[in-house]
Structure formats: C-alpha cells, structure tokens
Amino acid sequence: MSSAHATVAEEEYRQTLFWLHEAGLPMTGANLARAMQLSAPTVHEMVRRLENDGYITRATDKTISFTGSGLAHATDVVSRHRLIERYLTDVVGVPWDDVHEEAENLEHNMSPRFEAYMREAIGDAKTCPHGHPIEVGTRIEGVPLADVQVGAKVTVLRFVIEGEDLLHVLMASGLEPGLQGILATADDDAVVVEAPDGSRAEVTPSVAATVSVLADPSPPARVTLPEQLVLAIKRYGR
Ligand SMILES: [Zn+2]
Numbered sequence: 001m002s003s004a005h006a007t008v009a010e011e012e013y014r015q016t017l018f019w020l021h022e023a024g025l026p027m028t029g030a031n032l033a034r035a036m037q038l039s040a041p042t043v044h045e046m047v048r049r050l051e052n053d054g055y056i057t058r059a060t061d062k063t064i065s066f067t068g069s070g071l072a073h074a075t076d077v078v079s080r081h082r083l084i085e086r087y088l089t090d091v092v093g094v095p096w097d098d099v100h101e102e103a104e105n106l107e108h109n110m111s112p113r114f115e116a117y118m119r120e121a122i123g124d125a126k127t128c129p130h131g132h133p134i135e136v137g138t139r140i141e142g143v144p145l146a147d148v149q150v151g152a153k154v155t156v157l158r159f160v161i162e163g164e165d166l167l168h169v170l171m172a173s174g175l176e177p178g179l180q181g182i183l184a185t186a187d188d189d190a191v192v193v194e195a196p197d198g199s200r201a202e203v204t205p206s207v208a209a210t211v212s213v214l215a216d217p218s219p220p221a222r223v224t225l226p227e228q229l230v231l232a233i234k235r236y237g238r
C-alpha cells in the first residue's frame, strides 16, 4: 500500500466505501456511484486503483470488501475527519455546511500531537456536526426521515451523505442533528418537520431520504440511497 498514490480524491472514495460498510449497505460500484453522485465509469476507474493499491478486494459478483489494512486505514481517517469537523465547527466557528471540504484538506496533514489538542478542545462531543460518531462503531441506527408517517415524533440523528450542495440545502432548511419535532407534512413535493417553537424545516422527499432520524412511531429500519438527489422544492404558485 503506497501512500505516494494516495490523493484527496482517492481518500474521498475510501471514506465513502467506509460509510457504506458502516451503514450496512452493499459495497458495490453502483452504491458508491450513488453515494458520491458520480457516474459508474468514473467510479469503476477509482475502484480498480484502490484494488491495485491493496485497500480493497473484489469478489466475482463485483462486491467490494476492505482488506484488513484497508479497513484499519479507513477507520483511522474517517474518525479523524469527524474530529476535525467538530473542532472546526465548535472551536473555530466554521458553519457546519462548510466544514466537510475543509476537513478533507486538513486530515492529510495532521500530526498526532495536534490531533490530541483537538480532542481536548471538543470536550465530550461524540459526533461530527452532521451526526456521525467520531468513535467508529458507536453509531445509533435510525430510519430515513422520508419513511416517517405524519404526526410521528422525530429526532434528527444524522445527515447520511456529506455532499457540499446537500449540506447547504440542509442548513438552509433549518434541519440539524439533535432537532426534535413532529412530522407535519409528507407528500410528493415536501417533507416538513415542525419544531416545538413552531418553526418548520422543509426538504424534498429525496433529501429527506438522506436524513436519518429516530421516530415514534417508527417505520422499519433501513438506509436508503436516492437514485438521484432532488435538492430544490417545486413550488406551484405558492
Ligand atoms: Zn465530512
């Protein structure tokens, strides 16, 4: 495994593969493409590179698995990524919809000493600002907000996909990890969560599919990857 080959792009692939692994979704090129919102051929190329570099193996049915060292590396990087995001949000004051890209750049040049300072600085925070556990393996399972029925109580657990555009949309909607409310509307155009103070957070159903929540009553547990993300809500003369 040569780090000379490691690029920021490659790292992003490894993190997304790790996320599929963590979420219990099949690690396939198709799911990787969907999670990264990229075309299948683009993804295929990188998957071959990761295989050559010894991070992953591919079975005859095209299912991807981490090698032992590949998984150890991914766990390490993902945990550091989430720590940096939390540090940037809580200590530096970077808005949470901007920290993902910044963390991607920083996580490659981080000394263990500085990492220890960051850990100290974030206190007892357990997740990145998008709700993913810093200590890998302590993830609470949720259900997609898009599956929840009207009238149910919801608590936002995490934003499943950390794409820049998607995070901007989520920030603008008013949703955030830890938010509690009631599912007020769920139709083909919009999913709306109403908080106790009456404020309403509204997203499209495909964005709602990427928001993991605890719900009461709860639909069956599952993780979804929308085929295509529709970010903007269609307005019919409203
Ligand atoms: Zn991130």
Ligand SMILES: [Zn+2]
Binding pocket: 082, 085, 100, 128, 129, 130, 131, 132, 162
């Ligand atoms: Zn995050």
